Amino acid sequence: MTHLNGSVGLHGRNRRNDVAMVQTALLASGHSPGPIDGLCGRHTISAIISVQRQLLGKPDGLVEVHGPTWRWLTAHAGRSHQQPSQSGSRSSPASPLRRPVPPETPSNERAIRPLPSRTLNYTDHVPLPKKGSVNVGIRPASNQAIIAQLGQPRDSYSQQCQPPTNAALKRMVVTGDVGPFRATGLRPAVLSLTAIFAEVRKTHPDLHAKLGTAGMMCCRYVRGSTRSISNHAWGTAIDMKIDGILVPRKAHYANLGLQLLAPIFNKHGWYWGAAFSTRDPHHFECGADLLETFHA
Ligand SMILES: [Zn+2]
Structure with a gap:
């Protein structure tokens, strides 16, 4: 060697x-x-x-x-x-x-030489994923598909977060402890997060301790759009903070924490927003196949 x-x-x-x-x-x-x-x-x-x-x-x-x-x-x-x-x-x-x-x-x-206690810096910047290296086999869910599945969360949207008004959808919205924090979203998505973070705790306990969120449920348009509804509107997307840091939308980088989370989210059928054409490295959302298992 x-x-x-x-x-x-x-x-x-x-x-x-x-x-x-x-x-x-x-x-x-x-x-x-x-x-x-x-x-x-x-x-x-x-x-x-x-x-x-x-x-x-x-x-x-x-x-x-x-x-x-x-x-x-x-x-x-x-x-x-x-x-x-x-x-x-x-x-x-x-x-x-x-x-x-x-x-x-x-x-x-x-x-x-005593082994130094090495702790990774999970907020270190890393390059965005190469095409085909993440989200393999996972499609993001289109507005059309998710509306067919779960209905419109409300009648009108803006750039601001508003509550859902669809009664059937509201009955599926829960607030729960998903491990590192509490989150409000669609029940099956919240349950899925609990499984995801249990796995993160097992494989990357130090990272698990540094996880936070910038929110899950939020009925609004996609930032900068007046037509596309954000998947946050159904409570099936979550924005992740690593050690208090939110990597901005459109950033040309991710960070180590997000990069380590991605394969675990992918394994559970969630799509990593770093691969969107408008990059969104802090954003994860339920993929189309996972969503098909959710019913209002
Ligand atoms: Zn988001």
Whole structure:
């Protein structure tokens, strides 16, 4: 296995050669670390986390010298190198992954250096998701579909939040403790959130403790529109705050907390608004298939 001299990634030692090796391996295994420049920035950390998401219960953004992330990367990148389409060779330092494999030497690093307590900064900015990397198989629900399913929440809308007036819909609106906070929305959506946040608590307890919301139920038009009704009007969408921070609509970035939440929301049939043509990284809403199971 190719040898790293120090850890790479979030709070890592990030020696330039090591970072370049990790970037090369990330690229060769199909991830996007940004330019292979030996500098560990947010693209590199985000790519490390995306590898770790498939690998570890709790991604920490750090590639340890003898840790599972580096083992996976070297194994995986080595295999990909044999494929002709690999682009790993456009990297800088004389393709370190093809060096002869040095004998594995046990490291005292862990033993002599107490493991620092690394807490991720969930408000760190990360790039918006690449097309097709999130919301796989999940369609957002159109106004038409959701009206056919649940009716109009009220007769008129504006840009301001107003209460629903549809009696059947009102009977389905509940306020409940969903784990990190209380939320008001359509009963099955609130129940679904409870399951989502239970899963977040299990896989990312530190993140769970930092979750907040900017609201769920709110009958209004989509911001800036006079025709499209926001899915918040049915109480089937929620706006998420991470550590008190609301990533603004139309932002060119998400943050680590939202990025870690997305696959869990997706698993439960919710669509992440970061992929809307008008980006809405803090917004999650029940996808069309999930909504079809809701009845007023
Ligand atoms: Zn929203």
